Amino acid sequence: MFPIWIPHVPDSIDGEPLATQISELYSTFPYHRLPKNIWLQIFLRPEGMLAMLVFYLLVSKPVFKWIHRSINPKASWFITTIALHNLGLAIFSAIVAWNVWPILFGHLKQEGFFKTYCDPDDTLWDSGLGSWTFIFYISKYYEFVDTWILVLKGKPPSFLQVYHHTGIAFCMWIGVLSHSPWLKYVTLLNSIIHTLMYTYFLIKTIDPTVEIKATKNLTSAQIGQFFTGIIASFPILMMGGSCDTASSRFGLGCLQLYGYGLVGLFMAFAKRKYKKK
DSSP: OOOOOOOOOOSSSSSSOSOSSGGGGTTTOOGGGSOSOHHHHHHHSHHHHHHHHHIIIIIHHHHHHHHHTTOOTTOHHHHHHHHHHHHHHHHHHHHHHHHHHHHHHHHHHHHOHHHHHTOTTSHHIIIIIHHHHHHHHHHHHHTTHHHHHHHHTTOOOOHHHHHHHHHHHHHHHHHHHHTOTTHHHHHHHHHHHHHHHHHHHHHHHHOTTOOOTTHHHHHHHHHHHHHHHHHHHHHHHHHGGGTSOHHHHHHHHHHHHHHHHHHHHHHHHHHHHHOOO
């Protein structure tokens, strides 16, 4: 058995949340409390987050469509690059899942349900789950590559994919700034789903003709994670300030609305893909 790895990735200079009030997400953002690492600052600053989302939504597609003109999508080097991309994300997601689940159960055993669910004194966040969540949040920007691969292949990315990548990056940004207790559901569930999903993508990249009968089950699992996260985190909104801060509850409200949209889009996708002919 491999030991649990607990990294230290600071999200502020004092270990406290950068935001507890909604205004601290924009007008009164505490720039003076950002970590000293300039690269980490990019992912925490509101203008850094917005710049990356704007690039993804408005700039990147024309750029990669232009690059597509000089690429042969069937070239071995291109297929190998895609396979390595999927392999890397599958391994990364598995590493995250391997480490965060024991952290959660250890905290639950030691501190009890309420302190694990609401994490009022940040003990769960500081136990290592916060660093893994921050790392997992950063990886959401790298996942934009999924869309760019489609564009390089000459295929239009679906609204579902663009909505998925944009929404999760925005919601996780609020959650990381707020040390949100609801983020544990995103990291715990999504790391497992992505391990399976990118393994599936890897297999299909290596051999597109292979038939994987569990594909439908994977889509069901994706929808199931959204339902689980929505239901498990909803009481935090009802508990108000006794469980979570204002900025974090605002982020959770955004995540809930985003999750409802994902459920609808994924169910429509599943109906189209797996309907009986």
